[in-house]
Amino acid sequence: MNVGYGVYVRYFKSIGVTFSLIVLIGTIANQAFAIYSNTWLAEWADHPNNNEPSTRDLYLGVYGALGIAQSLTLFATSIAMAVGCVYAARNLHNNLLHQTMRLPMAFFDTTPLGRIVNRFSRDVDVVDNILPQIMRLWIMMMFNTLAVFIVISIQTPIFMAVIVPIFILYYLIQKFYVATSRQLKRIESVTRSPVYSHFGETITGQSTIRAYCAQNRFISDSEYRVDFNQKCTYPSIVANRWLGVRLEIVGALVIFFAALFAVLARGTISGGSVGLSISYALQITIVLSFLVRMTAEVETNIVANERLEEYANVQKEAEWITKPVNPKWPEEGEVKFIDYQVRYRENLDLVLKGITFDIKGGEKVGIVGRTGAGKSSLTLALFRIIESAGGKITIDGLDIADMGLHSLRSRLTIIPQDPVLFSGTLRMNIDPFNAFSDDDVWQSLELAHLKSFAKGLEKGLLFEVAEGGENLSVGQRQLVCLARALLRKTKVLILDEATAAVDLETDDLIQKTIRSQFKECTVLTIAHRLNTIMDSDKVLVLDKGQVAEFESPKSLLDNRNSIFYGMAKDAGLVGQQVVYDPYLD
Template sequence: MEAGTKLVQAEATETGRVKWRVYFAYFGAIGAAWMAPILVMNLSSQALSIGSNLWLTAWSNDPPLLEESQHIAKRNLRLGVYGALGLAQGVTILLGSLALSLGSLKGAMLLHNGLLHNILRSPMSFFDTTPVGRIVNRFSKDVDTIDLTIPTTVRQCLMYFLQMISVLFIITLTTPIFLVVALPVFFLYYFIQAFYVATSRQLKRLDSVTRSPIYTHFSETLSGVSTIRAYGAQERFVQESHQLIDRNQMCYYPSIISNRWLAVRLEFCGNLIVLSAALFAVFGREHLDGGLVGLSLSYALSITATINWMVRMSCEFETNIVAVERIMEYSRSPTEAAWKVPEAKLPEEWPQGGEVQFRDYSTRYRDGLELTIKDITVSVHPGEKVFF
């Protein structure tokens, strides 16, 4: 049977990488007016974090002062600047989080309104061939992902990426030879991420597709609950619901397993970075600054968690952006004609005689089906009553 003649069309599922137009659609919905302060505030907070740590390192390297007055003045200066840097960092984090929250709210509203606007103007053939569960799935789970999950993932992905740059900057500042080891390790990180995200992304799509029948079955059960009870079919509907849920879990459970697979390999790569930074610090201890070495090692110890979470959040972002992809599918589906068409504007005095004429008129329920009315010509004169 051809696709156009089927009563219910199979749900389309994308394959491969998420298209760039999906990312542009999401960040375009947020808008440059919000993206600019988000980036500026996050960059500023990381710069202030590095500055406060370098200031603390310089403070720890200060030589002891003999006079008490000089010691107090020096201490007050160091403490005041360190406190000001910390306060400024807190303000930038607050403003960055506020900008991201408001921007993501604006983007989610635009995507939701575009989906709602298009669905309300879809032709009847769309509702005939689309189970209600698919529509409910878009307005529930996918919208929830855009409202809550994606903004959190974007914030963490950006935060961990900037933290990773900060760690590499501090370690490279102390031991530049560290770059010799860092570059191969990061190629390994990229390979692991690319291998993982290809699987997790498709599992997310399968999870979304297999969730729609659950909503459809639940909606149909509620609509016909009295009939189901009258025919004693409760157990059959319960079993069907369990089967649909099991099928959905068959797609969800492997995503958890693949996440654990990713964590083990990222831990290994992070430990390689810590080992390299420590070895280079030991080998170059004769000509390295003690304070910077301590700062470098403290940063290196945190890089395992930082890069692990950065890679995982970037994978989560690409996986969850599938929700935007699915909403765009229904936001750009064909709609009915506009209520007013400028090219076919009716005259102001219409109608005059109250007569209706059909000349060689043909129509079908939807594209792909046979004509239900073929080449009819009918005239209905004023005052006549016609029954078909």
């Protein structure tokens, strides 16, 4: 498949119209000065009084001026191309980053990580370092080739009779080679992604690999992927040699016909013109070879530009900001699900199948269910990580589907099951937008039972958190997320099995903190331990994506046929009987 002309147009638009015009006009002027300087040299050789000082000074002066003009136009063209390509690379990278950050979670669930890393590493490197250089050489070689044929045609006009057959032969060779080379480049790019992906996974999981003594298997897998990538690279070298042989033949034909026609027209053209024509013809092999290779290199490397633009055509999340929302929203925290349906991606089965329930403002609701019942899907739906397939969710009467994602997500708070931390200071992880004072941050740490730990750190709030919070325990990361939630203290709080990674004693402390600090807030708790939701106002029991039960814990426990009673019994919270054992007396 050919690279569309639109890719080239968008690339030169990224460079900028001004820089593109400077490059085009400068290259044409450079070639014009080069041709005229060589023609001027031929005229000097044919001049009858070329040894006279006055004639010599005149020709030397003009020849020197033409040389200076060539240097200036080449310098201006190179500067314009370099600066323009820097702008283009920056614009393409920023656009890729912006588009990637706006992609839905379904995209990241279905796209291998190595493929995304390949875009931001290899493809960006091509646009940064390789494409500008070969693009400049390609433009230069194209005008050099035109210059050769123009000079030969002017000196020996009969040469124009063989230009068309030579161009047809050259075009067929180029078309065949470029199409092959481009596809080989695409295959090589695709086979490189698994190398990056596997290497990244190996580095991340090196402790697990060592623990299971699986080093040899991972080394073998890595070597296989590298070897497979090299197998796809070798045909490119073979194709390059195939091209070289055929271009030598085309070059030899051009030299042959240029020399032949110069001999046939020996009585009508001067010796200087013959020398000029033959000297240009002798350049054709090198120039043609470079031109085809540069054409192939441009087409194969412009694929990187095409790949960077690819994510711009993937369906994005909803708009970040739409109509303004009342700054105090939500004031009550009333959450309603009305016949709500959702699926993770198109053509997949529904995971929530028309659920309907109403949570009053300030209520504490526990959400339970067996694995796959739809508990986490309900959380994702509240934040519109996955979009509705039917029905709606309203918070304080506003349909969340009509809101911008920033307006919605900034007014809700979640403490996730897997704590999320970023490389940076401890303070930045708690207050990323620097919206609160240090006193507020310390208070949130105290409420999260992390103040003594933070005080013991050498840099306190400026303690550097490693990427992903690797230098903190899982429980400490969870408490940092709790501190972040306590600082924001929005009207609706979602706990997605937030205490699954901490011990029972810390779990009790967290639960007490949540009960006291979020007393006036609506709290939805996806329960990992049923004892944490026993004091909730209501319990929502999900079963196969539907609401099975939605009542107070007491009512559900009084009903021995309820699903919740069965779960509590399995957890050992109800139905325990004391058996008399005489041996204990």
